[in-house]
Structure formats: C-alpha cells, structure tokens
Amino acid sequence: MSSSEADSTGIRRRFVVVGHDATTAGDFGLNDLAGATGRLDILLRCVNSAFLLSHDLRRDTELYLVLLGPPCPPRTLRLVGRELRHLNPDERSTAALLRQALRSPTEGQSSPGIHVKSLGLSTLLETFPNELVYLHENGTDIRQAALSLPTTFLLSDHHDLTPEEEAAVLGFRPQRLRLGPRPLHADHAILLVHNELDRRA
C-alpha cells in the first residue's frame, strides 16, 4: 500500500453500503429496527464497525449508506469520522441519530458528522475520484491485493447488487476483492477491511 496522504477531505478509507429496502423516512420506532425499517439494522451495525475502535474513533473513515427503500428513494447518509460526535456502539442510539437525519426533508447536516443527500448509487460513485473496490466473494483475496489509499469499498446489505446496479458499478472498473471463504454480513466485512489496512499502515 502506498503511503500517500489522505485526500483533501482527510479521508483515507471510504465505505459505501447499499440498503436495498432501507427506509428513507424518519418515522420509524426504535423497538423493531430489524422488522420495520427495511433492515436498516444492518446499516446501523455498519456504522459501528466503520468507526469504532476500543475507546477511540476512526477519524480517517467515511461511510455512505445508500437507502433505496420507501417512501422517497434514493437518499444517502454520509457519516464523516473526523466530524462525528456522540457516536455510541449500540444499535438503538445510532438508529436515533439516523432517524434524526431522515426527518430532515432537505439535504444538509442533521447532527455533527451526519449529512443527508438525495443521491443514488451511480451518481454517488461518480463523485469519488479514487480507486473503487467491489467486495465480492468471487474476487481476489484482499491479503494478496495491492491497495492504495484513499480507496472506496463498496458493499451490499443482505441482498446482492441487482444486475443493473452491478453493471453500473462495473462501469467504474473496480478491483474485485474477497475477504475470506465464508459469506459475511456487511458490518463484518468492513471490520476485516479495516484490519487489513491497519496492518499495512
């Protein structure tokens, strides 16, 4: 891995997670996050694994959650490590933060480090000038891969990318990498990427 500096935003590791059914409204309750939010719970756990170290936060990391569920897709939440405050590891408190963001009808920052945008996947990927990595079980082993930072890592929720989404992603000529021999949840995959990059830093 090159020791290149972070880009102008200070970001060295960027994750994009597609939530195919994830709610785009802030009207959900906090007591059935796995059932009533289009599996937003998966994305909540991605927030935890993207940013949290023991007694520390990953300031060089940025996470985009692309929400494609009803009622008003697409909406994308951008979480910026060096700006985040009040991020706790539990799902419920993170859900409250994201709900606050989704309650805003417009684009902008809802709380420190959490921004709302009306972007879909392709438009979002076009905004990143850096290398794109598509995490996929048929890819090259990440331990054998050359990686330069900043890099954007793309993951999906409990659904694979649709054929249309995958075609769009392949248009960006991504490196396709796998993390191991078993099929993993998105939040677990983020953890393994971080560990590999930590070891090379």
Next chain:
Amino acid sequence: MSSSEADSTGIRRRFVVVGHDATTAGDFGLNDLAGATGRLDILLRCVNSAFLLSHDLRRDTELYLVLLGPPCPPRTLRLVGRELRHLNPDERSTAALLRQALRSPTEGQSSPGIHVKSLGLSTLLETFPNELVYLHENGTDIRQAALSLPTTFLLSDHHDLTPEEEAAVLGFRPQRLRLGPRPLHADHAILLVHNELDRRA
C-alpha cells in the same frame, strides 16, 4: 492448524468473554441496553459476531459470557451454535433471549442452545481440556501463530482483565495472541479470529 476433529461436543471454536459489570439479573428493560445493564450490549454484539454468517450460523462455535455484575455474580451463559434457534442479528432480540435466561433462578437451558451456569472465570476455564488463547494487544500476531482446534479464545469487555483474573488465566499457560495494531472491541476481535480460522480450514 491441525485438521483434528472437533471434540466430543462438536465444538471447534470456543470464545469466552468476561463482562465485568454485566448484570446477572433478568430484570432489565430493552430500551437502554448500553446504560442499564452493565454494558451487556457489548456481549450482545459478541453473540452476533460469534455465530452469524450471511444467511447461515456457525454451528461449530460455542460462546461463554461470564457475567460479573450485580446482583448475584458470577453467572455464565453458554450459547451453543449447533443448538441455537431464533437467533437474529439485532441487539434487542438477542437481549430478550439472554434476559429470559437470566430470569431463571436455577442452572439449566432457558431456550434452545442457551444455558445458564453459576460459574466464575477460573472454574469455567478448568472445564476446557483444550488449548487456551488469551487475546491481548501484546501477544504474537495471530497470522504467525500455530493454532490447533478445538481452541478456547479468551477476551474481556471494555475493561482489561483485573490483575487477579489475569494471574488466574496465566496459570493455564495460554498462548497470547494479538489481532492487529489497533485496540478493538471484543465483538470485532471475535470476527477477526473467525476469519483467520476460516482461511486455514
């Protein structure tokens, strides 16, 4: 890693997590898991990372949660992968399962694959005939380590082991292994162990 068979219980990977303040009573609500349970939320996330694959469960894994908080420590919950039913990835539903276990005043099975015991850490470790690995930031890199299965991996919650606990653990002559250069949450550590073992299987 040797290709030795699982032990007589079918377990090849065993994790023990010490919850220093974690409640030993089943009287907690589900709406403040990070605040009102002695950080049982950390252990809930360990349940997720110990057992859950994408659309599958790790049947060869066993997890012990050693609860040392009030009112009646120690109590230990044993979760057995090949027996578990109804395990969802979200914290709240797992909390409900563990609460049900803690509501039982006696030892025994509270739901499929979840057992309650009145054991502390040392007594528990004495019951395992296999190799003990103490996950610790000053250990040998796990990628360089020889590992034979079944193995028991010991972790702590947001607190380090106390000097007394560590002295007891060192009496079992554990292999001390680290997972990477950054300090990690216990649930994240479990994920990295699984990935390393998956790659060697």
